[in-house]
Amino acid sequence: ASNTEDKNFQGRYYECDTDCPDLHIHLSRCNSIKVESSCWVLYERPIYSGYQYVLTKGEDSDYPRWMGYNDTICSCHTFSYCPYFQGQMMEFSDDGKSVQDKLHSPGMYSCNILEDYWTVYKHSNYCSRHYFIRPKYVHAKIALNVWSISPP
The missing domain is CATH 2.60.20.10 (Crystallins)
Structure with a gap:
């Protein structure tokens, strides 16, 4: 850059x-x-x-x-990232204290929120800055190495 x-x-x-x-x-x-x-x-x-x-x-x-x-x-x-839902996939229906542990990957770079609203956190164990995401497709823009995820 x-x-x-x-x-x-x-x-x-x-x-x-x-x-x-x-x-x-x-x-x-x-x-x-x-x-x-x-x-x-x-x-x-x-x-x-x-x-x-x-x-x-x-x-x-x-x-x-x-x-x-x-x-x-x-x-x-x-x-680097895998845009538009390429690469490894994982479905979450409940809390995930550590996305990294479940995905065996350095972070989540795309997501598809089907229903409800979800909160994703930059660090594991629901710590630090977080983002509240409504149902929609999300590509890379929230991809700042999300480490944990939870529904409200």
């Missing part, structure tokens, strides 16, 4: 090809980004914390285009 301080790919830039826990030492802000491969999660704060933005291959010339609250991006993490 190529991160640029100013809009429309102007100004200083820093190119990432692996995870970076502290982008702020390279750039003071990030207004445009180009993702050439894989998927990236951008974080508002260092060490992978704060608001998260998931970006797939393509260019975004201005941070509001990726729904950024501001131009502060302090860390980033790359991940």
Whole structure:
């Protein structure tokens, strides 16, 4: 991913090809980004914390285009995924304290919620940031390494 301080790919830039826990030492802000491969999660704060933005291959010339609250991006993490329900599949009808243990995979990247509403958590044992998902297909955008899942 190529991160640029100013809009429309102007100004200083820093190119990432692996995870970076502290982008702020390279750039003071990030207004445009180009993702050439894989998927990236951008974080508002260092060490992978704060608001998260998931970006797939393509260019975004201005941070509001990726729904950024501001131009502060302090860390980033790359991940590969199996979009559109490819890869290993698992059906859940009740709580799952650790999706990783059941799937033998580093995370869940797509889901199809058939009924009710579900809460997915970033860490196992129902800890940390969570997302409330209604019945629908969900591809990769909530895929920030979901570790546990539960119905309400």
